[in-house]
Amino acid sequence: xxxITVEKLKVFLVEDEYVVREGIKNSIDWELAGYDFCxxxxxxxxxxxxxxxxxxxxxxxDIKMPFMDGLTLSKLLKKDMPWIEIMILTGYAEFxxxxxxxxxxxxxxxxxxxxxxxxxxxxxxxxxKIEEKRKERELRETYQREMQENSLRERKEFxxxxxxxxxxxxxxxxxxxxxxxxxxxxxxxxxxxxxxxxNRDHSEYSNTLIAMEEKIVEYVNRNQILLFDRNLEGVAxxxxxxxxxxxxxxxxxxxxxxxxxxxxxxxMDYFVGVGEPVERLRELRYSxxxxxxxxxxRYLVDGSLVLYGKDIHKQRNQEKDEFHLESVSPKQMNxxxxxxxxxxxxxxxxxxxxxxxxxxxxxxxxxxxxxxQYITMDTYFGIAEFVEGLGYDKxxxxxxDLAEDVWKSKASAISYVKNMIEKAxxxxxxxxxxxxxxxxxxxxxxxxxxxxxxxxTQNVVAAYVNYSPNHLSTIFSxxxxxxxxxxxxxxxxxxxxxxxxxxxxxxSEISKEVGYKDSHYFxxxxxxxxxMTPTQYRLDGKTDGEEIE
Numbered sequence: 001x002x003x004i005t006v007e008k009l010k011v012f013l014v015e016d017e018y019v020v021r022e023g024i025k026n027s028i029d030w031e032l033a034g035y036d037f038c039x040x041x042x043x044x045x046x047x048x049x050x051x052x053x054x055x056x057x058x059x060x061x062d063i064k065m066p067f068m069d070g071l072t073l074s075k076l077l078k079k080d081m082p083w084i085e086i087m088i089l090t091g092y093a094e095f096x097x098x099x100x101x102x103x104x105x106x107x108x109x110x111x112x113x114x115x116x117x118x119x120x121x122x123x124x125x126x127x128x129k130i131e132e133k134r135k136e137r138e139l140r141e142t143y144q145r146e147m148q149e150n151s152l153r154e155r156k157e158f159x160x161x162x163x164x165x166x167x168x169x170x171x172x173x174x175x176x177x178x179x180x181x182x183x184x185x186x187x188x189x190x191x192x193x194x195x196x197x198x199n200r201d202h203s204e205y206s207n208t209l210i211a212m213e214e215k216i217v218e219y220v221n222r223n224q225i226l227l228f229d230r231n232l233e234g235v236a237x238x239x240x241x242x243x244x245x246x247x248x249x250x251x252x253x254x255x256x257x258x259x260x261x262x263x264x265x266x267x268m269d270y271f272v273g274v275g276e277p278v279e280r281l282r283e284l285r286y287s288x289x290x291x292x293x294x295x296x297x298r299y300l301v302d303g304s305l306v307l308y309g310k311d312i313h314k315q316r317n318q319e320k321d322e323f324h325l326e327s328v329s330p331k332q333m334n335x336x337x338x339x340x341x342x343x344x345x346x347x348x349x350x351x352x353x354x355x356x357x358x359x360x361x362x363x364x365x366x367x368x369x370x371x372x373q374y375i376t377m378d379t380y381f382g383i384a385e386f387v388e389g390l391g392y393d394k395x396x397x398x399x400x401d402l403a404e405d406v407w408k409s410k411a412s413a414i415s416y417v418k419n420m421i422e423k424a425x426x427x428x429x430x431x432x433x434x435x436x437x438x439x440x441x442x443x444x445x446x447x448x449x450x451x452x453x454x455x456x457t458q459n460v461v462a463a464y465v466n467y468s469p470n471h472l473s474t475i476f477s478x479x480x481x482x483x484x485x486x487x488x489x490x491x492x493x494x495x496x497x498x499x500x501x502x503x504x505x506x507x508s509e510i511s512k513e514v515g516y517k518d519s520h521y522f523x524x525x526x527x528x529x530x531x532m533t534p535t536q537y538r539l540d541g542k543t544d545g546e547e548i549e
Contacts, residue, residue: 008034008035008036009034009035009036009057009058009127009130010035010036010037010038010054010055010056010057010058011030011035011036011037011038011056011057011058011059011060011123012038012039012040012047012050012051012054012056012058012059012060013025013037013039013040013041013059013060013061014040014041014042014043014044014047014059014060014061014062014065014070014073015040015042015060015061015062015065015089016042016043016062016064016065016066017062018042020062020112021040021042024060024116024119025037025040027116028116028119028120033120034127035123035127038054038056039051039054039056042065042066043065043066043067043068044061044065044067044068044069044070044072044073045067045068046067047059047061047068047073048068048073048076048077051077051081051084052080052081055081056084057083057084057085057127057130058084058085058086058087058123058126058127058130059073059077059084059085059086059087060087060089060123061073061074061086061087061088061089062088062089062090063088063090064090064091070088070090071088071100071101071104074086074088074101074104074105074106075104078104078105082105083133085107085126085129085130086104086105086106086107086108087106087107087108087109087110087122087123087126088101088106088108088109088110089110089111089112089114089119090109090110090111090112091111091112091113107126107129108122108125108126110122135518135520135521138521139518139520139521139524139525143524143525143528151179152229153477153483154179155179155181155228155229156228156229156230156231158175158176158179158181158228159228159230159236159238161175162183162238162281162284163190163284163285163288164285165282165283165284165285168282169280169281169282172281181226182224182240183226183238183240183281184240185240185241185242186241186242186243186279187240187241187242187243187244187246187247187277187278187279188238188239188240188277188278188279188280188281188283188284188287189238189239189241189247189251189274189275189276189277189278189287190236190237190238190239190275190284190287190288190290190291191236191237191239191251191254191272191273191274191275191291192230192233192234192235192236192237192272192273192275192291192292192294192295193216193234193235193236193237193258193270193271193272193273194233194234194235194270194271194295194298195234195258195262195268195269195270196268196269215257215261216235216257216258219254219257220237220254223250223253223254224240225237225238225239225240225250225254226238226240231470231474233346234271236288237254238284239251239254241277244277247277251274255272255274255306258270258272259304262304269303269304270304271295271297271298271304271305271306271307272294272305272306272307273291273292273293273294273295273296273297273298273307273309274291274294274306274307274308274309275287275288275289275290275291275292275294275309276290276308276309276310287309289309289352290309290310290312291309292349292352293309293312293352293355293356294307294308294309294311294312295307295349295352296349296352296353296355296356297356299337299340299341299345299353299357312356312359337357338357338379338382338383339382339386341353341421342383342386342421342424342425342428343386345425346425347422347425347426347429350418350421350422350425351418353421354414354417354418354421355414357417358375358410358414358417372407372409372410372413373407375413376400376407376413376416376417377400379417379420380397380399380400380420383397383420383421383424384397386424387424387427390427390428390431391431392427392431396423396427397420397423397424398419398420398423400416436475436478436479437479439465439467439472439475439479440475440476440479440480442465443461443465443472443476443484444487446461446464446465447461447487447488447491448491451488451491451492451495451514451515452512452513452514452515453515454515454516454517456488456515458472458473458484458485461484472484489525489529490529492514492515492516493514493525493526493529493530495513495514496510496511496514496522496526496534497530497537499513499514500534500537500538501537501538507519507522507523507534507535510522510534511523522534
């Protein structure tokens with residue numbers, strides 16, 4: 001039957017002649033034909049208000065009507081609701097009317113009288129047109145969603161390029177232009193932000209972070225701040241301003257906005273590390289280092305906190321009092337903080353963490369040889385215990401060499417602890433890599449066995465391997481160098497190419513076999529990824545003398 005779709009299309013009728021209107025409405029079994037006859041009225045003025053509320057897919061209207069004619073109504077509808085398909089139905093066959101109707105964008109121009117069968121046939125053609133447009137829109141939206149993952153990954157890589165200080169400004173501007181990012185400014189500053197629930201099992205955790213993320217994205221877009229996702233480390237913001245005063249105001253407003261959002265939720269913490277302002281893109285790495293020094297304190301404190309890199313710098317330059325052992329607070333020597341960093345910290349952060357770990361002692365503790373010896377040995381045993389927990393022997397960690405007296409100075413003690421932590425994190429990454437290798441292979445095997453299932457998604461696979469979708473996405477990208485969506489799409493496209501070259505199956509059959517129930521979307525995606533249609537690919541593989549399908 002013409003026009004039948006999963007969701008019934010709505011039809012609205014505008015006709016001033018009562019007999020004609022009743023005839024059209026009652027001569028067709030709209031329900032059986034697969035349509036929803038949603039409303040009717042006698043003139044364009046009444047129709048316009050009703051159509052705005054009912055939002056029909058198809059409007060059938062006469063031309064000659066009191067108060068507002070059909071052409072005027074059509075102009076208004078095409079301006080305000082361009083998706084509506086309009087069918088002009090009139091007893092006037094003058095060419096001027098038809099010409100004006102075409103200019104407005106009317107889909108059909110039919111002359112009365114017309115019987116119900118013919119009218120239904122024309123409506124069916126419009127229904128097919130509407131359905132085709134819907135499919136095209138859905139294809140674009142689906143493809144855009146899949147490609148968005150690649151865009152996010154490129155932005156993450158670009159942030160690393162910005163703060164590494166290895167690329168020239170010209171190279172950075174070239175990448176920024178490709179990503180449609182404006183990085184031109186007089187002053188720059190990096191701000192690092194992490195928000196989390198104290199109890200990550202909280203039922204509202206995911207929804208709350210999503211809502212907060214939306215508010216932050218809206219804020220940074222409105223203020224032309226560059227936002228970069230850092231996965232489990234939160235987000236990085238690159239602030240741009242003409243003066244340092246404007247920069248400070250922007251940062252204060254941003255922090256106030258974050259604090260306001262967090263204050264509305266229970267058991268939620270935030271940590272902000274604010275880097276010092278710099279004048280050149282190449283100097284952005286100094287702002288990042290400054291922000292990282294502040295940000296590393298999140299492993300050393302409980303609760304929410306905002307720290308400025310410039311304040312930490314000033315604090316280090318202040319003169320210290322003479323050290324007295326009794327002045328050291330046990331809270332300052334909290335082993336749990338070190339263990340927490342060993343579990344979730346990143347190697348890039350280890351130098352900042354170690355410096356801030358020792359800087360947390362608000363006395364001249366590190367000037368004492370006895371204290372340096374104690375804290376060095378205590379740290380060694382804590383790290384050795386962590387390494388053994390990973391399944392390695394503690395000998396993997398270099399024990400303090402008493403002959404060399406690694407605690408002979410503050411600098412040597414800190415250097416030794418840095419080396420120990422970096423070695424421990426290296427072992428942790430090795431252990432995780434082995435685990436992740438198994439995970440990735442498990443994911444790939446699952447894809448190979450289930451790629452023909454249209455419902456195969458990252459969420460489905462994440463549930464299968466017992467990981468959260470976001471965590472799996474991060475691991476898969478890091479280990480394979482590509483997103484889950486791209487890997488799945490490439491896998492399916494390669495299978496499709498095999499079938500196109502090795503079988504005589506139609507594209508519609510191949511589409512279903514590789515996981516795409518909608519053959520239109522399969523063709524769309526194939527052309528996007530392979531730069532040719534499935535038919536062109538098949539023909540391209542034919543040799544001279546072969547019979548072409």
